[in-house]
Amino acid sequence: MKKAEYNDKDLIxxxxxxxxxxxxxxxxxxxxxxxxxxxxxxLMDYSFEVCYSFGDVFLSDDNKACALVLYPDKKKTTIRSILLDVKLILSCVGLGNIKKTMTRETMIKKIQPKESIYYLWFIGVDPANQNMGIGSELLKELIEDSKLNERPIFLETSTLKNLPWYKKFGFNVYHEAELSYKLFFLNRSLT
Structure with missing residues (x-):
């Protein structure tokens, strides 16, 4: 795994x-x-920008998988972050979805711990290369990176088939929320 450069943005x-x-x-x-x-x-463009500024962006060594990690305690409100939020609303969420989206984000923030965490916002493998172990290798490296940073990993997933995969790597479901779908909150301690 390698830290992504800004010019890797389009690929990610x-x-x-x-x-x-x-x-x-x-x-x-x-x-x-x-x-x-x-x-x-x-949305992915926005998430890249936020994590590049207030977290880390990683690529697998073969450039077929990536991960966006956010350190919520390092996220700051700046002119740039406000402009990114406005751009997200206009280009992604739409005015009609603002309330629903804000309610969801507020709920997630209330459930997440207030300690310094390693928030795995997105991890993905190019669909043409899935089920080859690339995502598993990247997740192992992210776990090691979280240990080096002394931050437990937290994430959410709505994909039921991913739960056994995360559990295989030591993640536990610590909360579930019902939206128009079920959202699972997972964490992995440092030990």
Missing amino acids: VDILTKSFETNQSVNYIVKQDSKRLSRIKA
């Missing part, structure tokens, strides 16, 4: 857009219209 946004095209949680906040795919791309 492409991997995540393809990986999360049918994801329930992503499609919950993305305006559902003829521009849905470009709206998912806008």
